Structures are given as structure tokens and as C-alpha cells.
Amino acid sequence: MLYLVHQFLGETASRMPDRTALIAGEARRSFAGLDRESDAVACALQQAGVRRGDRVAVMLENSIEYVASLFAVLKAGGVFVPVNPSTKADKLAWLLSDSGATLLVAPTALARQVLPALEETSATPLWVGAPLPEGAAGPATDGLFYADLLAAPHRAPADPGLIDQDLAAIMYTSGTTGRPKGVMLTHASYVATTRSIAGYLGNRPDDVVMCLLPLTFGYGLSQVLTGALVGFTVVLERSFAFPKETLARMVKHRITGLPGVPTVFSTLLGLEALKTADLSSLRYLTNAAAPLPIAHIDRLRALFPDAAFHSMYGMTECCTRIATLDPARLGEKTGSVGRAIPNCAAYVAGEDGSPLPPGTVGELVVRGANVMRGYWNRPEETAKRLRRGPQGETLLFTGDLFTMDADGDLHFVSRKDDVFKCRGEKVSPKEIETVLYELDAVAEACVVGVPDPADGLAVKAFIVARDDRALSETMVRQHCRGRLESHLVPKFIEFCDALPKTDSGKIRRAALAEPV
Known part of the structure; x- marks a missing residue:
């Protein structure tokens, strides 16, 4: 049908x-x-x-x-x-x-x-x-x-x-x-994935789900689609700029579901009002887009002992969802994102695409109804990500590094390339660097993601200024705010005399991303 x-x-x-x-x-x-x-x-x-x-x-x-x-x-x-x-x-x-x-x-x-x-x-x-x-x-x-x-x-x-x-x-x-x-x-793809999500979350028509996430973001969009499928109510928030007011609306509407990203949960955990807020109606919480620190998961479970917590992993190329951890297994697998969702299969592979043994780091490969058709007008980029499997099926090479344990549960390791997520949205360092170089006073610039309790990975810019030009953090941020979306504006800026380089003169991005 x-x-x-x-x-x-x-x-x-x-x-x-x-x-x-x-x-x-x-x-x-x-x-x-x-x-x-x-x-x-x-x-x-x-x-x-x-x-x-x-x-x-x-x-x-x-x-x-x-x-x-x-x-x-x-x-x-x-x-x-x-x-x-x-x-x-x-x-x-x-x-x-x-x-x-x-x-x-x-x-x-x-x-x-x-x-x-x-x-x-x-x-x-x-x-x-x-x-x-x-x-x-x-x-x-x-x-x-x-x-x-x-x-x-x-x-x-x-x-x-x-x-x-x-x-x-x-x-x-x-x-x-x-x-x-x-x-x-x-x-x-959307029909299959939406049905899978509603199924493993156990959504019901009497659910009331608070959507703090932008609908331009696949994770936010999935709340509307599952709501339309199941028949539950979605409470739309324009932003999370005023967390106390948002928390009050959570209480007012007796929400049963709270999808979030690390930034949201970190902010909520810092609210004194959360300790006395009546969220007894809450049945489940979900986290995706970036890994949530285990300490934050433990605190949320202590605050909401009767609510199920779903650790999830996904990407836009798979209708936002690939894997989820059964909340009943959270205690023993807190650092895992679980297993592939229904009608989807995922495994850790080597460079040649063959499955790797448990505990070995490799690229996550996915096949299923959730996999994209490809990149619009980009056949070369599509060919890098989508390959034919041994039975003619389409395989998506995610570009993310994982391990799979002996039980078949997936554990995220890192991004394979330089792209990282801040506030649940992907950040391309090159896009920010291009804007930084528009400032005449910038001689060299390099952007990396650094661990941050609020943003997951925060945007940090390393800048070498020209000797004869004045440059300040205020000037840099003001320029970026006029040219970039808010999540792309550097949270941290460090001025350097020089940037580390390879013998061929390329900036060693990985060296800047390493914690001191």
C-alpha cells in the first residue's frame, strides 16, 4: 500500500x-x-x-x-x-x-x-x-x-x-x-524511520512532547512527524534562550516527552528551579546530535527516576536516526548508543568495508530504509559515502569512528574528519575560517571543536594577527555575528604568535584540538 x-x-x-x-x-x-x-x-x-x-x-x-x-x-x-x-x-x-x-x-x-x-x-x-x-x-x-x-x-x-x-x-x-x-x-525513508522512532519510544496519543529543537534540524522535525503519526501534542518553543520560562511551560503543559541535546540538558541541570519543578508527568527523555556526558546522564536519572532515558545516535544522512539504547540497559551501558533501530542494520568496518571484530575502532557502516538517496547535485560526494554491498544493497559509510562490544552495542569514538557538532548542529571549520579571513588583521586562522560542558564541542578559533593591525575578541565576534549563524560564532578565541604546521606548510589542526 x-x-x-x-x-x-x-x-x-x-x-x-x-x-x-x-x-x-x-x-x-x-x-x-x-x-x-x-x-x-x-x-x-x-x-x-x-x-x-x-x-x-x-x-x-x-x-x-x-x-x-x-x-x-x-x-x-x-x-x-x-x-x-x-x-x-x-x-x-x-x-x-x-x-x-x-x-x-x-x-x-x-x-x-x-x-x-x-x-x-x-x-x-x-x-x-x-x-x-x-x-x-x-x-x-x-x-x-x-x-x-x-x-x-x-x-x-x-x-x-x-x-x-x-x-x-x-x-x-x-x-x-x-x-x-x-x-x-x-x-x-521518513515513513520507515518515523514508525521506528515512535515504536521504540512507545509514543501514545496522550503524550505531550516539548520541542525545544529547531524544526530546521532533523531531530526537531522528527518530533512533528511522530506527533502527526501517533496523534500526540507537540509544544513548540522558538528557542531555549529563556530556560526558566521554558521550564515553566513544561510544568504547565504536563509534558511527557523531552527531546534534547547536551546544551539543553546542561542548562537545565544548572537551573535551581528544576529541583522544585513538578515534572512528575515526564515519561521519557531523549538525547541525540552529540554524546551526553555520563555524569549528566546520571544526574538526570536521579532527578527523574521514573522517566526512561534514551541515548540515541543518528545523522541527517539517515533521517536523523541510526541507533538507540534500550533504557532498561542504561545502567550497564551508559556510554553506549545501543543498537540499530528497527529496519536498519549497522556495523563497524575497516577501510575495505569488511566488518571488524568487537572492540576494534573502525567506521560505522549503515544499511536500511533510513539511508539517504545521496547528496543533491554532488555525485562525487555521494560516491564517497554510498557504496554497493555484497548483495547489491546500498551501504552508507558514516565517516564516524565507533567500536562495537561483544554484546553488539555501539560506542562512539570520534569524527573521522574535522567536522564537529556544536549545540547539536554540524560545524564546518572551513566556513568559519573563511569569514575570519575576511578581516584584514587576520594573518592565519584555524577553528577546532573543544570539549565544553554546555555545547558538547564548542567552537574555538586560533588566530595569528598581523603585526601592524589591532585585533580583539570583541572585533572578531562582532564580525562573525554579522556573517554566521549563532552556533558558528567562536565561543573561545586564542591569539597566537604562530600556528603549528607540517613540513609541507599545512596547519596541524589535530595538534590544536588536543587538550593541554
Whole structure:
């Protein structure tokens, strides 16, 4: 039977129309209301020319409009392309051009950074929010307006003729070259992975899951998809900038599920208010994106003895999920991410791709319904990651180093390349270094990830300044904030007289990353 991602919402809306699907601040949507809203947007997208396989970019903060737009793109037959709202104009123009997006859903509040990008592409805007700022001009200002679409009489969008092998999303993720790579994920991949996640978490219709994670991030997006599949309520937070207020909303909404990353859990554990907060409704916590320190896991288990803790591992190239540890085995396997999720297999391999014996460090290789189709417009990069297995199956070489113990449980060792994760998002050092070199006062620069209790791995920049130029941490950070997303701005900056180099003159990045 054909099954597509947006059918999660349609079937749940038919089964339990009045159940609350989303809470965002004071706003709420039932499943039926969300289904109707996404129908209206889907019809408008089709009327604007969106057809099967067309890419539609969505550049919104966590909101009801974001979720409705996601399902609308899929209903219209399009391919969903999430874009971080903090993306600057030049990078946005590149993303729209690389993906070939025909339409961009964006907030009017970001018009100043969106309009310059639209001028360089052929994408049509669908504006969300208040009227455009006074003085905004140009062809892009004549695009669609979200509020106007909802006033039209309800009708279902036309059948775009999708099958489950069609692309559902292109998720851009940073790579070793510094340029983002578009991960191609099909409807079949999302359906299989979402069902697996909901199954091992034991999700129920009466769950209330707090989503602090950005929906532009696959881990955050999976909360919305599992909610639509199972029929539970997702509480959307725009950010975790005010943890005390967020904690109060956790208590208010009687949350049962809390997905997080090390930064979130580290911040929560530092809140005095957490000790007295009534979170007795909490059934489970999940951690992914980066390993959580064992000490933090132990503290969370002590604070929430009745809640199951799921240590998980995944990557965008596998619909965000590869392995999970059974909470019942957490005490004996605290440092492990467990075993492959249902309908997925993973093993540790040598350079030739053959399985290695237990305890040996090697690259993690994955096969399963969750594996990506490849990188958008990057056949060479795809060939490096995807290879044919002995039975003709597709194998994903993750680029991450693991060991597997005698029980078959996976243990993360390190990244195979220089890319690391900060606050749950991948960081490409080259992207940051390119921005640092825009400062005339910078002679040399090298960026590495250093252990940090809050960020997991924090961004540290080593800089050699030109002798005749003044340079300060304040100047560097101010420059980076204007050119980079917040998680890419260096948390630590160290000025050096020189950087360690190889005989051939290359900077020895590994030497800088070693702890003193």
C-alpha cells in the first residue's frame, strides 16, 4: 500500500480531529485545523506552479505556520527544503540557487535579509506575518501572503502523483569542504524511520512532547512527524534562550516527552528551579546530535527516576536516526548508543568495508530504509559515502569512528574528519575560517571543536594577527555575528604568535584540538 509522509496528518485528522496537534505560545491547532490550514497552503502552492519534485524552501522559526507549510509542500508534491532563519543573505541566495527552489516561505520580519537573496534567484516568496516593512520594494514584494491563503474556501489539493520513492526533503548539512550539502530523503525513508522512532519510544496519543529543537534540524522535525503519526501534542518553543520560562511551560503543559541535546540538558541541570519543578508527568527523555556526558546522564536519572532515558545516535544522512539504547540497559551501558533501530542494520568496518571484530575502532557502516538517496547535485560526494554491498544493497559509510562490544552495542569514538557538532548542529571549520579571513588583521586562522560542558564541542578559533593591525575578541565576534549563524560564532578565541604546521606548510589542526 502506498504511504506518504503527509498521510500521517490526514489519517490522524480523520481519526481524532479535535485533539490538539500543536501548541505554540498561546496559539493552538487541532489535527483537523492543521490539516485544513496545510490544504489551503498546498492549493496556493499548486496554483503558483509547484509540481511534483519542485523544491520549496521554508525559512521560519518553530511555529504553527512552519508545520503547516511543511505538510503543504508535501501535499502539493513538492520537496521540502528547511533553511535556518539566521541564514545570511549571501548564503540564502546560494541555498536557493543550489536547490533550485521555486518558492521560499519566509517571515516578513526577515525581509531585509531575504529580499537581497530573492533578487539573485527566481524563487517566489510566500510571506508570513505582518505587512512588509515600509520602504521595501522590488518584484519579490509582490509574492503570496500566508494570511490571505487561509481566507479561501476549503478544498483539497490536486493529487500530484507521488510514490514513496519520490523525494520528501532536501536537508542541507555542512560538509568538510565548507559548502553545505543537500541530503536527499524520500517519503519511504521518513515513513520507515518515523514508525521506528515512535515504536521504540512507545509514543501514545496522550503524550505531550516539548520541542525545544529547531524544526530546521532533523531531530526537531522528527518530533512533528511522530506527533502527526501517533496523534500526540507537540509544544513548540522558538528557542531555549529563556530556560526558566521554558521550564515553566513544561510544568504547565504536563509534558511527557523531552527531546534534547547536551546544551539543553546542561542548562537545565544548572537551573535551581528544576529541583522544585513538578515534572512528575515526564515519561521519557531523549538525547541525540552529540554524546551526553555520563555524569549528566546520571544526574538526570536521579532527578527523574521514573522517566526512561534514551541515548540515541543518528545523522541527517539517515533521517536523523541510526541507533538507540534500550533504557532498561542504561545502567550497564551508559556510554553506549545501543543498537540499530528497527529496519536498519549497522556495523563497524575497516577501510575495505569488511566488518571488524568487537572492540576494534573502525567506521560505522549503515544499511536500511533510513539511508539517504545521496547528496543533491554532488555525485562525487555521494560516491564517497554510498557504496554497493555484497548483495547489491546500498551501504552508507558514516565517516564516524565507533567500536562495537561483544554484546553488539555501539560506542562512539570520534569524527573521522574535522567536522564537529556544536549545540547539536554540524560545524564546518572551513566556513568559519573563511569569514575570519575576511578581516584584514587576520594573518592565519584555524577553528577546532573543544570539549565544553554546555555545547558538547564548542567552537574555538586560533588566530595569528598581523603585526601592524589591532585585533580583539570583541572585533572578531562582532564580525562573525554579522556573517554566521549563532552556533558558528567562536565561543573561545586564542591569539597566537604562530600556528603549528607540517613540513609541507599545512596547519596541524589535530595538534590544536588536543587538550593541554
